[in-house]
Amino acid sequence: MSAPTTTDHVWRRVHPVTPFVRGWTVLAAIVVIGGQQVLQDIPDGAELAGAIDGLWWKVLLGLAVVAAVAFGYAALAWRMTAYAVDDDVVHLRKGVVFRQQRHARLDRLQAVDIRQPLLARLFGLAELTLEVAGGSGSGVAIGFLKEADAHLLRADLLARAAGLKAERAADGSTTAAADGAPAVVVRAPYGEPGASGHLESAADTRPVSPSEPAAPVAPEQPVYEVPPGRLIVSLLRSVGVWLVVLLLVGVGVVVAVTRNASILVSALPAILGGAGYLFQRFAGEFGFRGAVSPDGIRLRHGLLETRAQTIPPGRVQAVSLSQGPFWRGPDWWRVKVNVAGYVSDGKENQNILLPVGPRDEALTALWLVLPDLGVEEPRELLDEALWGDARTDRWFTTSPRRARWLDPLSWRHNGVAVTDRALLIRTGRWVKTLVVVPHERTQSIGLGQGPWERRLHLADFSLHSTAGPVRPVVYHLDAGDAARLLGEQSVRARSARAHATPERWMERVAEVVPQVVETPR
């Protein structure tokens, strides 16, 4: 990219192999759908076999026509696709019949993902997606680029979103403002008092040629990794697997009793659906690795389609840690986040911060989002949040005793705790859940009360957060507690918003980069 002026956009094309890759997915989809249609006529297979002799070349010809149309359209779409990167905005032009031009503001950046479907991986290509919190489908997807180009582009976008203005000096060397992210000192994860973990980033010493974007890839420090064995065992210990097994056993019994194999065929879609869900979950979470960097949280996962997510600081709206009943033995937790722009539309694995991990790793994942809980004894607070109940609570305010009429199982566990930095909500006894919402990420607050709750002087308190799997709601609190919480939370959220990190998270630091690099240990 040459040095851009304010009005001059350098439009770049995506990789020329893109139409081939995209065309193949369309072709594969058509073949699968066609095959399904054919297979549904299995009883007519006999006469089909007889007619197949003359049909072969017709089928091939049909496939060839479809392939030509698919690849042709994809090539045309490739010609119409271009992207450009500004200081503040990313532009994307695409569309064959309906032309579309999308501008995404970089300071509204919520997350940057690099996605590599299987076929693209074979060619060394990747797709870059920017989420800007406009709801589903509002992200900008630039695909496909060469892998190295995609990583450089991501670093460039994150640097611009962070407020580091990359200046390209005339002699081709980079200036100090863009040269290596400043050293970031972070406190250790909860449970290691006194130890101080440091995340340093040595200035990137790779020579940067004038034609490359000047922002170096920010270094990262790996934090946790999920071994495949643990993932498999966790799936085996989940309710979904046992439902599929039960279904299989039930179908087997019915077939054996009635000696009618057609039941197997009609149950096949359900079985395949269940097995497909499990495989999708396994393939999506395989090789999960989490790391922290000045860019934010970095996640990498995937078996067939790999995904590398970067969530910049301050973009996580809410975190939840949950534990089903079968995970109680090994004390495993699942950590999910709400990020504006990640809409869970079947690709649930975007919202997962840690698919399965022991308690320490789950707390480390929480630390990635919220390094400072705002209490002097974070470990005790979190122990109480994960395992405590009303009898031993120090920080949590739980449902009063009269809530047992409405919620006999978990009234002792439903509770809320407020610290200087965040609100913690603990719910559930069968499926334990802890939800943490930083005060500055509160959107709006709600209070609800049904007729039975009014009789018992109880109320529900909920924090509204962006769309996602985490719902910060606590039911059946004492009405006075809930009212007081409502008043206090409005005040707290307002003052937290006033002191929140700016959206361009490096902006305050960028002016003092030369000094910060010298930060002592």
Add this chain to the structure above:
Amino acid sequence: MTSTPAEMPPQSPGPFDPPGVTWRGVSPRLVPARLIPAAITLGVPLIAGVVLALLVSPWFWILAGVPAAILLWVVAVVPRQVRAIGYAERDDDLLIRKGVMFRSLVVVPYGRMQYVDVEAGPLDRKLDIAKLQLHTASASTDAVIPGLVPDEAERLRDRLTVRGKARLAGL
């Protein structure tokens, strides 16, 4: 609670009556705006049921009876619901209260508002009311004030926009 904010409001009589808040109601013309569509939707099976019951078979009184019961319930409840809708503008946020049996109270900070909609369908325009809806980044924010006089709706919308811009606080 561990931390105390700068000033703590005194204890309130009930969770839906925060102290120091003056609630404003909405126009009573919202009642016909809600009853007319309900009457039409329920009236059709009711009349059809009555006609068929008289002409064909007494069993059709059930077809007439169920919508009649629902209609009676709606006529009894809607005026109370409309009287229970209230809103209040505080310094930094907007409170909206609604509901008779299932009460709810929503607090929307001005700095979190993304955009404000004012809507009026044909029936609303006939009855001279409008509906104002606040949107935040959260899809579950249910901040709707129906039944506002159009002047008041516009005034409120402009004030909210000005205050929202003044206290704008990202996402």
